[in-house]
Amino acid sequence: MKNTLITGLLIACSALFLAACNQAQQQEASSTQAIDTSKTYHWKMVTTWPPGFPVLQQGAERFANNIKDMSNRRLDIKVYAGGELIPPLQTFDAVSQGTVEMGHGSAYYWAGKVPEAQFFSTVPFGMTARGMNAWLYDGGGLELWRETYKPFHVIPFPLGNTGVQMGGWFNKEINSLEDIKGLKMRIPGIGGKVFAKAGGNPVLLAGSELYTALERNTIDATEWIGPYHDQRLGLYRAAEHYYYPGWHEPGSVLELTVNQRAWDSLPADLQAIISNAAMAENVRMLSEMEQKNMFALQELMARPDVQLHRFPDEVLAKLKALTGETLAEEAAANPKFKHVYDAFEAFRAKNKAWSDISENAYLAIE
Amino acid sequence: MKNTLITGLLIACSALFLAACNQAQQQEASSTQAIDTSKTYHWKMVTTWPPGFPVLQQGAERFANNIKDMSNRRLDIKVYAGGELIPPLQTFDAVSQGTVEMGHGSAYYWAGKVPEAQFFSTVPFGMTARGMNAWLYDGGGLELWRETYKPFHVIPFPLGNTGVQMGGWFNKEINSLEDIKGLKMRIPGIGGKVFAKAGGNPVLLAGSELYTALERNTIDATEWIGPYHDQRLGLYRAAEHYYYPGWHEPGSVLELTVNQRAWDSLPADLQAIISNAAMAENVRMLSEMEQKNMFALQELMARPDVQLHRFPDEVLAKLKALTGETLAEEAAANPKFKHVYDAFEAFRAKNKAWSDISENAYLAIE
Numbered sequence: 240m241k242n243t244l245i246t247g248l249l250i251a252c253s254a255l256f257l258a259a260c261n262q263a264q265q266q267e268a269s270s271t272q273a274i275d276t277s278k279t280y281h282w283k284m285v286t287t288w289p290p291g292f293p294v295l296q297q298g299a300e301r302f303a304n305n306i307k308d309m310s311n312r313r314l315d316i317k318v319y320a321g322g323e324l325i326p327p328l329q330t331f332d333a334v335s336q337g338t339v340e341m342g343h344g345s346a347y348y349w350a351g352k353v354p355e356a357q358f359f360s361t362v363p364f365g366m367t368a369r370g371m372n373a374w375l376y377d378g379g380g381l382e383l384w385r386e387t388y389k390p391f392h393v394i395p396f397p398l399g400n401t402g403v404q405m406g407g408w409f410n411k412e413i414n415s416l417e418d419i420k421g422l423k424m425r426i427p428g429i430g431g432k433v434f435a436k437a438g439g440n441p442v443l444l445a446g447s448e449l450y451t452a453l454e455r456n457t458i459d460a461t462e463w464i465g466p467y468h469d470q471r472l473g474l475y476r477a478a479e480h481y482y483y484p485g486w487h488e489p490g491s492v493l494e495l496t497v498n499q500r501a502w503d504s505l506p507a508d509l510q511a512i513i514s515n516a517a518m519a520e521n522v523r524m525l526s527e528m529e530q531k532n533m534f535a536l537q538e539l540m541a542r543p544d545v546q547l548h549r550f551p552d553e554v555l556a557k558l559k560a561l562t563g564e565t566l567a568e569e570a571a572a573n574p575k576f577k578h579v580y581d582a583f584e585a586f587r588a589k590n591k592a593w594s595d596i597s598e599n600a601y602l603a604i605e
Numbered sequence: 606m607k608n609t610l611i612t613g614l615l616i617a618c619s620a621l622f623l624a625a626c627n628q629a630q631q632q633e634a635s636s637t638q639a640i641d642t643s644k645t646y647h648w649k650m651v652t653t654w655p656p657g658f659p660v661l662q663q664g665a666e667r668f669a670n671n672i673k674d675m676s677n678r679r680l681d682i683k684v685y686a687g688g689e690l691i692p693p694l695q696t697f698d699a700v701s702q703g704t705v706e707m708g709h710g711s712a713y714y715w716a717g718k719v720p721e722a723q724f725f726s727t728v729p730f731g732m733t734a735r736g737m738n739a740w741l742y743d744g745g746g747l748e749l750w751r752e753t754y755k756p757f758h759v760i761p762f763p764l765g766n767t768g769v770q771m772g773g774w775f776n777k778e779i780n781s782l783e784d785i786k787g788l789k790m791r792i793p794g795i796g797g798k799v800f801a802k803a804g805g806n807p808v809l810l811a812g813s814e815l816y817t818a819l820e821r822n823t824i825d826a827t828e829w830i831g832p833y834h835d836q837r838l839g840l841y842r843a844a845e846h847y848y849y850p851g852w853h854e855p856g857s858v859l860e861l862t863v864n865q866r867a868w869d870s871l872p873a874d875l876q877a878i879i880s881n882a883a884m885a886e887n888v889r890m891l892s893e894m895e896q897k898n899m900f901a902l903q904e905l906m907a908r909p910d911v912q913l914h915r916f917p918d919e920v921l922a923k924l925k926a927l928t929g930e931t932l933a934e935e936a937a938a939n940p941k942f943k944h945v946y947d948a949f950e951a952f953r954a955k956n957k958a959w960s961d962i963s964e965n966a967y968l969a970i971e
Contacts, residue, residue: 274677276642276677305877305881308873308874308877309675309874309877309878309881310874311640311642311872311873311874364970367964367967367968368735369734369735369768369891369895370895372888372891372892372895373892373893373895373896373899374896375892376888376889376892376893376896377892377893377895377896377897378896402735402963402964403963403964403966403967405962405963465963466959483962483963483966484962484963484966484967484970485963485967486967486970489967506677507674507677508674508675508676508677511671511674511675512675512878512881514885515671515675515878515881515882515885516881516885518884518885518888518889519880519881519882519884519885519888521888522738522742522884522885522887522888523742523884525735525738526735526738526739526741526742526743527739527742527743529735529736529738529739529743529956529959530739530740530742530743530744531743532959532963533739533955533956533958533959534955536958536959536962537955537958540958547962549962549966552971555970556971559970589899589900589903590895590899592899592902592903592906593832593895593898593899593902594968595968596771596849596850596902596913596915597768597769597771597831597849597850597851597898598733598768598769598964598968599965599968599969600769600849600850600915601733601769601850601851601852601855602733602960602961602964602965602968603965603969604730604850604852604921604925605918605922
């Protein structure tokens with residue numbers, strides 16, 4: 240009983256980094272330090288990214304390497320890209336069932352199974368990385384996320400963020416809401432639903448199909464990620480109008496998922512190592528995105544065939560109003576969705592009031 | 606020789622988290638895993654913060670606790686607040702001389718000794734936390750910082766960020782540049798120099814003296830940190846006009862300093878643990894500031910005696926121009942300052958171009 244209690248405390252502590260919890264842990268830990276450091280763990284981690292995918296797959300691999308270094312190889316995680324072991328979109332199920340110990344992806348990929356999970360990645364007109372981290376680490380978001388995944392025996396951690404994405408590549412200018420009517424655009428998730436409400440025609444396509452579809456006019460527009468990944472996909476060769484800001488994905492959180500039983504099998508020091516490595520890689524991946532996007536934007540802007548535009552105010556205002564409608568409809572139909580939405584929205588509103596006089600006011604100085 | 610090379614590689618890897626480096630490390634590490642895990646290290650860390658100071662001192666203590674958990678107590682760091690062992694502003698010297706192994710503070714505290722260090726904390730009209738992290742982790746900033754501290758045998762790591770600070774509390778409204786003339790304001794560092802150029806009268810005062818000085822009209826205005834820490838100091842009871850944004854400190858990076866010889870004495874796994882714990886606490890502290898500031902702002906705004914104002918455009922434009930002048934003057938007089946300034950400024954300019962169409966454009970949506 241004592242051991243179970245202690246393990247429980249250590250798990251909660253390393254996971255949530257609560258100062259108060261640390262104290263309790265210290266008191267308990269002083270009476271027990273029996274960790275068998277001779278045992279090594281060989282784990283598998285599957286991701287939703289293509290092999291070698293810059294920043295995201297590479298970040299997952301760096302995370303695993305850091306754990307190997309910190310644990311002196313006691314926790315050795317082999318990372319598999321999407322499809323190498325498990326199809327990308329079966330990552331969550333594989334972790335849930337214990338086929339593998341870990342996964343890396345983003346919570347909105349599981350929207351079909353857990354609609355409210357989308358709030359833990361991003362929703363249109365939601366928070367940027369700064370607000371999401373504050374909500375997850377200090378505003379109750381992570382506890383809610385863990386409660387949400389608990390029935391699936393999966394423990395989530397934030398591990399990376401794309402930053403504010405771009406609005407996408409369009410084969411014509413968008414000067415008013417009229418220009419969206421009937422437009423065939425690759426835009427998934429809640430963003431796609433909102434786009435449909437605005438009169439657009441959202442299309443689902445995998446990343447690998449985007450260039451050809453846009454170049455052959457099978458679609459009129461597509462969003463992808465940001466300047467760096469968009470440039471690599473060559474989208475600027477298929478459409479000339481590049482729109483900002485990415486209203487539909489203002490700061491997509493990437494997630495580490497860990498099978499509950501696998502987690503429970505680890506000694507406390509390896510649990511703490513995973514928690515810290517995930518938090519470290521969370522900021523590291525965002526920083527790498529920021530740095531790579533800066534330079535890619537400059538290169539794209541140097542091309543005479545790329546035209547950069549801001550979405551018109553009228554369009555952004557309408558998409559924002561329709562997002563509110565869409566989320567309210569989902570919440571009315573699904574109490575679990577409403578539960579997370581209410582918590583998210585309460586935090587977002589307060590965060591915006593602060594952001595408006597801090598980050599937003601500062602960045603707006605000419 | 607082999608061991609020295611390997612240790613060198615491991616140090617560089619755990620410090621900078623370079624993917625390419627990780628590969629080299631893996632190849633080397635496969636031939637050597639001899640870490641003596643029976644040895645424990647008892648280290649001291651001194652900080653520049655008052656005992657129990659929320660977020661900053663508490664974050665330094667959480668960082669030490671996380672390291673204890675991850676290392677299974679092989680690295681046990683006792684944290685001392687400013688003055689408990691070493692006076693706050695002698696932290697850097699204590700780490701440099703090896704009196705203690707670690708310190709926590711901010712690089713602009715050592716401006717008297719290393720003027721160019723200020724770029725690694727914050728300068729007026731510099732980058733916010735997002736840009737600073739991108740510069741430090743991925744834009745060459747950290748390498749430059751390490752080069753700067755190398756003659757002092759000190760290795761720096763980013764460990765925390767205050768986020769965008771507030772402009773300060775004023776006992777009268779600031780409606781034009783005229784209102785700054787002769788104003789006695791507590792504002793240190795480069796911000797103070799810029800304020801003097803604008804006709805103001807910058808004053809140096811410790812945090813503990815601010816409330817009394819402002820309340821007794823010994824000073825007309827003071828900046829401190831953000832809503833949360835300002836509220837705790839009771840500054841709203843001493844002056845009613847609360848100004849934003851904090852042009853003088855848009856994202857102050859806090860730093861971990863480690864004595865070079867102490868670092869070299871550690872096995873590679875403990876070095877990796879420190880590197881990851883510092884990176885984790887970097888984002889964690891910023892998130893906690895964000896969350897606490899949000900709620901404190903709401904409470905301050907609920908008070909009838911607090912008036913929130915944005916600095917007028919005219920004032921911000923002048924302060925920005927004077928900041929450019931001030932930095933250029935310092936650079937002309939000091940080649941080392943110029944070396945860091947040039948690198949910082951090149952990154953900042955590119956970062957702004959990207960920020961203007963991503964974070965800035967997104968946050969500006971009404």
